[in-house]
Amino acid sequence: MKMLINVPESVVPDALRGMALAHPELTVDVEKRLVVRRDAPVAGKVALVSGGGSGHEPLHGGFVGPGMLDAACPGEIFTSPVPDQMVSAAAAVDSGEGVLFVVKNYTGDVLNFDMAAELAEDEGVRVAKVLVQDDVAVTDSTFTAGRRGTGATLFVEKIAGALAAKGAGLERVEAVARQVADSSRSFGVALSACTTPSKGTPTFDLPAGELELGIGIHGEPGRERRAMMTSGEIADFAVDAVLKDLHPDGPVLALVNGMGGTPLLELYGFCAEVHRVLGERRVPVARTLVGNYVTSLDMAGASVTLCRVDEELLRLWDAPVRTPGLCWGV
Amino acid sequence: MKMLINVPESVVPDALRGMALAHPELTVDVEKRLVVRRDAPVAGKVALVSGGGSGHEPLHGGFVGPGMLDAACPGEIFTSPVPDQMVSAAAAVDSGEGVLFVVKNYTGDVLNFDMAAELAEDEGVRVAKVLVQDDVAVTDSTFTAGRRGTGATLFVEKIAGALAAKGAGLERVEAVARQVADSSRSFGVALSACTTPSKGTPTFDLPAGELELGIGIHGEPGRERRAMMTSGEIADFAVDAVLKDLHPDGPVLALVNGMGGTPLLELYGFCAEVHRVLGERRVPVARTLVGNYVTSLDMAGASVTLCRVDEELLRLWDAPVRTPGLCWGV
Numbered sequence: 001m002k003m004l005i006n007v008p009e010s011v012v013p014d015a016l017r018g019m020a021l022a023h024p025e026l027t028v029d030v031e032k033r034l035v036v037r038r039d040a041p042v043a044g045k046v047a048l049v050s051g052g053g054s055g056h057e058p059l060h061g062g063f064v065g066p067g068m069l070d071a072a073c074p075g076e077i078f079t080s081p082v083p084d085q086m087v088s089a090a091a092a093v094d095s096g097e098g099v100l101f102v103v104k105n106y107t108g109d110v111l112n113f114d115m116a117a118e119l120a121e122d123e124g125v126r127v128a129k130v131l132v133q134d135d136v137a138v139t140d141s142t143f144t145a146g147r148r149g150t151g152a153t154l155f156v157e158k159i160a161g162a163l164a165a166k167g168a169g170l171e172r173v174e175a176v177a178r179q180v181a182d183s184s185r186s187f188g189v190a191l192s193a194c195t196t197p198s199k200g201t202p203t204f205d206l207p208a209g210e211l212e213l214g215i216g217i218h219g220e221p222g223r224e225r226r227a228m229m230t231s232g233e234i235a236d237f238a239v240d241a242v243l244k245d246l247h248p249d250g251p252v253l254a255l256v257n258g259m260g261g262t263p264l265l266e267l268y269g270f271c272a273e274v275h276r277v278l279g280e281r282r283v284p285v286a287r288t289l290v291g292n293y294v295t296s297l298d299m300a301g302a303s304v305t306l307c308r309v310d311e312e313l314l315r316l317w318d319a320p321v322r323t324p325g326l327c328w329g330v
Numbered sequence: 331m332k333m334l335i336n337v338p339e340s341v342v343p344d345a346l347r348g349m350a351l352a353h354p355e356l357t358v359d360v361e362k363r364l365v366v367r368r369d370a371p372v373a374g375k376v377a378l379v380s381g382g383g384s385g386h387e388p389l390h391g392g393f394v395g396p397g398m399l400d401a402a403c404p405g406e407i408f409t410s411p412v413p414d415q416m417v418s419a420a421a422a423v424d425s426g427e428g429v430l431f432v433v434k435n436y437t438g439d440v441l442n443f444d445m446a447a448e449l450a451e452d453e454g455v456r457v458a459k460v461l462v463q464d465d466v467a468v469t470d471s472t473f474t475a476g477r478r479g480t481g482a483t484l485f486v487e488k489i490a491g492a493l494a495a496k497g498a499g500l501e502r503v504e505a506v507a508r509q510v511a512d513s514s515r516s517f518g519v520a521l522s523a524c525t526t527p528s529k530g531t532p533t534f535d536l537p538a539g540e541l542e543l544g545i546g547i548h549g550e551p552g553r554e555r556r557a558m559m560t561s562g563e564i565a566d567f568a569v570d571a572v573l574k575d576l577h578p579d580g581p582v583l584a585l586v587n588g589m590g591g592t593p594l595l596e597l598y599g600f601c602a603e604v605h606r607v608l609g610e611r612r613v614p615v616a617r618t619l620v621g622n623y624v625t626s627l628d629m630a631g632a633s634v635t636l637c638r639v640d641e642e643l644l645r646l647w648d649a650p651v652r653t654p655g656l657c658w659g660v
Contacts, residue, residue: 002541002558004521004564005560014599015599018597018600022598057594211332231334232336261591264392264590266333269340269347271348290348
């Protein structure tokens with residue numbers, strides 16, 4: 001598999017050097033592997049820190065900025081960052097109002113963020129944590145005990161980030177972040193496997209004419225493999241899998257997310273099918289976001305994330321955000 | 331090649347239905363194939379209309395909104411829209427201050443926008459046109475007499491859109507659009523060919539271990555084929571090709587653009603190499619944009635576009651923009 005890289009070993013620091021050059025509004029520490037708002041710490045504001053393996057861009061570094069994250073800690077590809085990164089991030093962004101760690105549910109991330117929380121608290125930083133575990137496809141995967149954290153991470157980071165920007169305290173930001181995480185479910189499909197730079201070949205073998213249902217974001221196997229389906233059939237399957245677990249009784253936020261290798265043109269068409277299914281199931285869609293946001297390198301495919309929302313969550317979703325990866329209304 | 335679609339024939343209208351659902355701030359007419367600002371016509375403002383074949387998303391429909399385009403006309407995939415679309419778009423957005431057509435230099439687009447300009451003027455709309463022809467790779471391609479219009483289209487639409495938003499008249503907006511077009515050059519490379527839904531197989535055959543230098547945005551062949559190169563070698567080649575033609579004597583805007591199938595992680599690493607080469611050539615980079623903006627369906631690869639800028643163009647570049655595909659500072 002051909003890649004636009006120099007050598008596999010330097011893909012992550014090379015990308016961070018590029019981020020630093022393209023985004024002067026961020027402080028990118030290539031050595032320590034940190035992406036931080038340049039104006040951090042923001043006085044009087046609870047800070048949000050997230051992170052995880054690289055390969056899911058723009059998540060998380062691309063979500064650093066006003067109205068979303070204060071800092072992100074990128075690990076190696078599909079590999080958790082280390083506690084030192086998280087402790088440095090917390091120290092860089094804490095204004096004294098405390099720090100919320102947004103953690104996707106993968107074994108390494110959970111352990112490292114737990115350790116970092118203890119270390120940061122030893123240094124006098126108040127830390128709260130929220131665990132994102134929205135993927136209904138599989139329980140216990142190669143990388144996870146319990147459900148995987150995927151697309152809902154964007155909802156948690158955006159909504160909790162907006163609440164923190166409005167000046168809410170740490171307990172309140174943590175509670176709303178948890179509400180969003182608990183109210184969100186995802187399901188993804190792959191039309192192709194992804195290729196990591198170090199391996200250089202696809203992470204699993206997906207024959208021509210088949211797709212993988214219930215894929216995660218690390219090239220790990222999904223729930224089942226079937227003969228290729230239409231966009232409409234995939235929407236039926238994915239939305240049904242989400243609704244079976246979510247049981248919304250009111251409006252939802254919808255994320256129609258590309259895995260990295262699927263053109264935006266196809267994602268918009270898939271969005272129309274997702275709306276059709278939700279209409280048939282009498283689920284009102286309050287807002288829809290379409291694009292490549294929580295990706296898996298060059299994987300072709302898409303995921304659907306739905307989040308039950310009330311008036312307050314919707315106002316926070318609509319609030320201004322200005323980051324490299326997500327921007328509106330500011 | 332597997333795609334997230336229903337049938338090839340309906341890919342464009344399906345995507346437009348999805349755009350309409352995801353973007354209530356736009357008026358999307360699926361029948362007439364138009365994407366228009368919901369608040370159009372904006373009183374007292376020169377309007378910008380662009381369009382071209384689909385398959386390059388977010389270009390052009392994703393660039394409709396405050397600070398950029400007033401309307402876009404999507405054609406079938408890699409096929410010019412028809413004059414009726416452009417005439418309808420002009421009528422929908424003209425406030426009486428006139429309309430600028432931003433036209434990429436492809437034979438079909440040029441003919442159809444010319445015809446539309448005549449028809450619109452017959453209906454009393456003042457129309458100016460700017461031709462974008464920035465690709466230094468080849469002269470006269472499958473689709474073009476002269477140079478192809480590629481990444482510079484984004485620069486023209488953003489900068490002329492900002493000037494129109496500030497209230498400048500049609501002649502001035504046209505002149506600055508032409509200045510940006512004339513001051514911009516691009517060069518692209520492909521690591522894989524793209525696959526159109528109607529054909530279902532790659533548009534050209536690129537063996538494992540080779541890349542195509544000087545690729546366009548329609549899967550047409552490039553300038554030459556070589557054994558796979560590193561990101562640094564590609565940056566050397568692409569930036570040199572652009573600089574040989576552009577001869578900047580001051581700062582440039584840089585667009586490091588993905589062709590659709592290359593992960594953002596790789597694009598940021600490539601951005602670092604593009605900056606390295608520009609530094610070695612003593613070309614100061616005023617601003618850098620990195621991402622998938624002027625794409626070619628699922629093609630893997632990237633292009634570099636540079637634009638010579640003065641203080642005024644930089645201020646217009648930095649001015650607020652709020653569209654689905656490009657947003658900042660608003």
